[in-house]
Amino acid sequence: MDYDVLIVGGGPAGLSCAAQLPVGMRCLIVHQDKEIGRPVRTSGGSWVCDLQNIGVPPEFYQTINEIEIRSDNQRSLHHMRNHKMAVLDITGLYQWLAGHARRAGAEIWTGAKFLTTLQGADGFFTSEIRLSGNESRSVRSKYIVDASGTPRAVMQSLGLGARAQRVGVGIEYEYEIEEAQKDRASLFVGAPVLQGYGWIFPAPKNHIRIGVGVIQPDTDVSPRDIIDPLLTPEFLQSYGLKLGDRIQVNAGIIPSEPFEKKVVFGRAIRVGDSANVATPTVGEGIRLAIELGGHLGQCLKDCHLIGADFPLKAYERQATRRFQWQYKFGFWANQKIAAYGPEDWDKSIARVARLDEAQLAALIRCELTPSRMINAAFNQLKSKLQRA
Numbered sequence: 001m002d003y004d005v006l007i008v009g010g011g012p013a014g015l016s017c018a019a020q021l022p023v024g025m026r027c028l029i030v031h032q033d034k035e036i037g038r039p040v041r042t043s044g045g046s047w048v049c050d051l052q053n054i055g056v057p058p059e060f061y062q063t064i065n066e067i068e069i070r071s072d073n074q075r076s077l078h079h080m081r082n083h084k085m086a087v088l089d090i091t092g093l094y095q096w097l098a099g100h101a102r103r104a105g106a107e108i109w110t111g112a113k114f115l116t117t118l119q120g121a122d123g124f125f126t127s128e129i130r131l132s133g134n135e136s137r138s139v140r141s142k143y144i145v146d147a148s149g150t151p152r153a154v155m156q157s158l159g160l161g162a163r164a165q166r167v168g169v170g171i172e173y174e175y176e177i178e179e180a181q182k183d184r185a186s187l188f189v190g191a192p193v194l195q196g197y198g199w200i201f202p203a204p205k206n207h208i209r210i211g212v213g214v215i216q217p218d219t220d221v222s223p224r225d226i227i228d229p230l231l232t233p234e235f236l237q238s239y240g241l242k243l244g245d246r247i248q249v250n251a252g253i254i255p256s257e258p259f260e261k262k263v264v265f266g267r268a269i270r271v272g273d274s275a276n277v278a279t280p281t282v283g284e285g286i287r288l289a290i291e292l293g294g295h296l297g298q299c300l301k302d303c304h305l306i307g308a309d310f311p312l313k314a315y316e317r318q319a320t321r322r323f324q325w326q327y328k329f330g331f332w333a334n335q336k337i338a339a340y341g342p343e344d345w346d347k348s349i350a351r352v353a354r355l356d357e358a359q360l361a362a363l364i365r366c367e368l369t370p371s372r373m374i375n376a377a378f379n380q381l382k383s384k385l386q387r388a
């Protein structure tokens with residue numbers, strides 16, 4: 001079977017890439033799960049402005065007007081007027097993205113696991129795919145896109161990259177809401193979740209997600225061992241929560257390693273978590289996977305139109321420009337806070353409480369430009385002097 005592009009992984013990166021390809025370009029997405037967007041492996045925090053920019057219908061997200069961050073003894077509450085967060089209906093969004101990919105002509109095989117690939121002397125890749133029922137297929141393609149997320153299945157098969165050694169591991173319980181403030185997202189740090197953080201995200205359909213994530217091997221504690229003892233009546237009451245039935249358990253893994261600027265290896269290309277694009281500050285990667293996936297799709301379309309591969313250089317340049325410097329700062333912060341104790345967290349949240357809305361959004365989004373950092377440091381100093 002011959003295709004122009006084989007995309008491994010039907011997550012936001014792979015689906016957004018396929019949606020940009022022209023109908024004449026034969027594209028196959030292989031996705032190991034039985035369904036797109038299920039099981040859920042992420043918690044779906046995002047930003048209204050980014051979702052509006054890509055035209056995501058509002059029924060796929062819950063708008064968040066307040067962000068609260070708590071440590072053991074500090075609390076900072078931010079009213080977000082211009083930088084509103086959103087919490088996504090992941091299954092709904094990913095299936096909506098799959099609809100766009102199909103309309104652009106992509107074939108999607110679900111329950112289809114990519115096993116290996118080899119590049120022949122003619123430059124084409126021959127990939128082995130296992131279908132449900134243990135049947136297997138060989139697929140030939142001119143380009144191969146690794147959108148498999150943390151496993152980096154294609155990169156590993158071609159010997160171009162290993163599985164991440166340092167990873168964020170998270171688990172989240174999703175409930176029906178009986179009582180909660182539905183426009184407030186809370187993050188919590190400190191003693192209960194050292195080497196990580198926890199979150200409470202009101203989601204669409206009257207759901208709420210409570211989760212924790214840690215960085216391994218910085219800690220060998222599993223997030224499941226943290227979340228079960230955490231959810232006491234006192235904890236829920238302190239957040240004004242009354243929970244209904246538990247709907248599902250969501251769990252996943254993301255790389256937590258420095259950004260690597262090499263994303264194009266001839267005609268094998270990586271995108272999304274496979275290229276390590278989730279933010280090093282909070283591990284937010286959905287909007288970035290969609291953005292970078294879309295850009296890769298446009299570059300592949302250009303390759304097809306002009307019959308050459310050099311447009312892929314533009315994709316690599318854009319990824320470097322977008323992430324390299326910001327993620328350097330972000331990863332430095334990631335390593336520093338992974339070693340924080342409860343007192344460091346209290347001091348840190350007291351500083352966060354002094355950030356304005358735009359600075360907080362920039363911190364969470366890992367948009368840490370030098371001018372923003374100087375500004376924030378200046379404001380901290382000013383408020384310290386005023387208090388003195």
Ligand SMILES: Cc1cc2nc3c(=O)[nH]c(=O)nc-3n(C[C@H](O)[C@H](O)[C@H](O)COP(=O)(O)OP(=O)(O)OC[C@H]3O[C@@H](n4cnc5c(N)ncnc54)[C@H](O)[C@@H]3O)c2cc1C
Pocket residue numbers: 008009010011012013014030031032033041042043044045046112113114115147148149150151153168169170171213251252253254271272273274277278283284285286287289
């Ligand atoms: C616990 C947790 C919480 C998170 N919270 C947020 C958040 O709040 N907001 C946010 O923006 N981001 C969050 N992220 C990060 C976000 O989920 C990722 O950055 C994003 O999903 C990356 O998209 P992707 O398409 O690159 O990879 P994925 O979403 O991982 O999609 C890749 C797909 O490829 C499939 N696949 C893998 N190997 C194969 C194979 N061999 N053959 C076929 N298919 C394969 C997988 O089943 C998977 O579905 C979180 C991650 C975790 C783990």
